[in-house]
Amino acid sequence: MAGKDDLKLLGLVASPFVQRVRIALTMKGVSYEYVEEEHLPFSKSELLLTSNPVHKKVPVLIHNGKPLCESLIIVQYVDELFAGRPILPADPYERATARFWAAYIDDKLYPALVGILKAATEEERAEKAKEMFAVMERIEEAFSKCSGGNAFFGGDSIGFLDIALGCWLFWFEALRRMYGVEIVGTSRTPLLAAWAERFAETAEAKEVLPEADDAVQYAKKLHAAAAAK
Numbered sequence: 001m002a003g004k005d006d007l008k009l010l011g012l013v014a015s016p017f018v019q020r021v022r023i024a025l026t027m028k029g030v031s032y033e034y035v036e037e038e039h040l041p042f043s044k045s046e047l048l049l050t051s052n053p054v055h056k057k058v059p060v061l062i063h064n065g066k067p068l069c070e071s072l073i074i075v076q077y078v079d080e081l082f083a084g085r086p087i088l089p090a091d092p093y094e095r096a097t098a099r100f101w102a103a104y105i106d107d108k109l110y111p112a113l114v115g116i117l118k119a120a121t122e123e124e125r126a127e128k129a130k131e132m133f134a135v136m137e138r139i140e141e142a143f144s145k146c147s148g149g150n151a152f153f154g155g156d157s158i159g160f161l162d163i164a165l166g167c168w169l170f171w172f173e174a175l176r177r178m179y180g181v182e183i184v185g186t187s188r189t190p191l192l193a194a195w196a197e198r199f200a201e202t203a204e205a206k207e208v209l210p211e212a213d214d215a216v217q218y219a220k221k222l223h224a225a226a227a228a229k
């Protein structure tokens with residue numbers, strides 16, 4: 001099937017959401033054309049605006065001319081479309097649980113991270129960091145249950161939740177460098193700290209995940225734009 005498919009991914013290097021899709025496509029061994037939306041978030045290409053008129057955000061995967069939006073939905077589509085290594089768990093209960101925690105990551109982790117990034121004072125940043133630590137502690141519990149003692153949420157190789165969370169690792173490192181906030185430290189979340197090391201060593205993470213410096217540079221761009229307002 002992969003040979004007949006025309007796949008174009010609209011992305012942004014600094015976007016963890018885009019990295020989810022890239023990891024999924026890499027896991028399936030599928031080739032695709034990658035198009036960087038290099039002026040985001042300041043301006044958007046016509047292709048992005050017409051492909052994702054509702055949210056106007058990346059990632060967008062255009063499959064044989066038809067656009068798909070929202071990273072977790074795209075990852076599930078890729079899993080259903082292509083044979084090869086499965087991404088979602090086969091068991092319906094485990095599959096629903098993985099979706100629950102992926103939604104939790106997007107609902108809680110993302111706003112906490114943005115809060116750390118946008119904090120106007122050190123006090124505010126410390127408050128947002130505390131929120132983030134509480135989120136990570138919850139995910140630590142989820143890891144303990146979902147992994148069943150294996151190396152990854154998905155068992156002995158990476159799956160849906162590993163992708164949903166692992167895509168954030170380069171931003172975690174960026175926040176550590178910028179503000180000294182350690183999001184996956186061994187004292188609060190020892191299981192996730194060890195998981196993060198294993199995830200970073202997978203072939204998919206090595207091939208796909210950007211450098212922390214890409215996130216640092218993007219954060220600087222956003223801060224400069226906010227300061228110029």
Ligand SMILES: N[C@@H](CCC(=O)N[C@@H](CS)C(=O)NCC(=O)O)C(=O)O
Nearest residue numbers: 015016017041057058059070071072
């Ligand atoms: N829920 C979306 C989030 C996507 C998202 O926030 N993308 C950002 C880049 S990280 C974007 O395109 N921002 C452009 C904008 O906000 O105008 C997903 O999972 O795909």
